Amino acid sequence: MTLPQVSGRNIALTGFMAVGKSVVGQRLARRLKRRFVDLDRVIEKLEGMKVREIFERKGEDYFRTIESRALQATLAHEGQVIATGGGAIMGEENLRLLKERSLLVCLTAPVRVLLERAGKGNKRPFLKAQDPERAMADLLKRRQPNYAQADVSIDTSFLGVDEVVDEIIKAIENKS
Numbered sequence: 001m002t003l004p005q006v007s008g009r010n011i012a013l014t015g016f017m018a019v020g021k022s023v024v025g026q027r028l029a030r031r032l033k034r035r036f037v038d039l040d041r042v043i044e045k046l047e048g049m050k051v052r053e054i055f056e057r058k059g060e061d062y063f064r065t066i067e068s069r070a071l072q073a074t075l076a077h078e079g080q081v082i083a084t085g086g087g088a089i090m091g092e093e094n095l096r097l098l099k100e101r102s103l104l105v106c107l108t109a110p111v112r113v114l115l116e117r118a119g120k121g122n123k124r125p126f127l128k129a130q131d132p133e134r135a136m137a138d139l140l141k142r143r144q145p146n147y148a149q150a151d152v153s154i155d156t157s158f159l160g161v162d163e164v165v166d167e168i169i170k171a172i173e174n175k176s
């Protein structure tokens with residue numbers, strides 16, 4: 001199988017929580033024979049705590065500081081597939097760096113689908129609201145302008161993981 005010509009450019013995945021960035025990223029990295037980096041896991045390693053615990057014990061601002069640091073360190077390397085946390089693109093400098101040092105791919109799905117994928121008893125700090133559907137819709141609306149700045153956007157509503165990976169590979173081929 002010939003792999004698409006992606007040169008050494010990173011491929012970074014963004015999009016709302018539970019859209020499937022980590023699972024798609026892993027699969028894409030395997031297909032392209034690239035290193036896979038999950039930014040939330042990098043943060044957890046740095047802090048020795050789960051993301052949920054960082055939010056609970058140290059707060060969101062602290063998390064965002066570590067997230068930016070982890071992103072910068074990760075983007076110092078090339079040729080990777082990177083899954084970013086859903087809020088990483090909200091930092092102006094994060095978004096600038098992502099666009100400069102990667103092909104930025106946004107995975108999308110409507111709130112109804114995201115809630116289904118998030119499932120019950122999920123550990124994400126932002127889905128602990130009394131009305132998760134409303135909270136999600138509000139947050140998604142606020143983040144939309146930043147997600148819209150990705151180089152490629154893929155609606156994953158009706159796609160399985162491998163189909164999403166196929167779409168990303170097609171997009172890469174079109175861009176090279």
Ligand code: S3P
Pocket residue numbers: 015016017018021040051084085086087088124125126
């Ligand atoms: C967040 C998304 C999470 C994680 C943290 C904050 C967000 O990652 O980084 O809970 O602000 O949307 P996923 O998008 O992988 O769930």
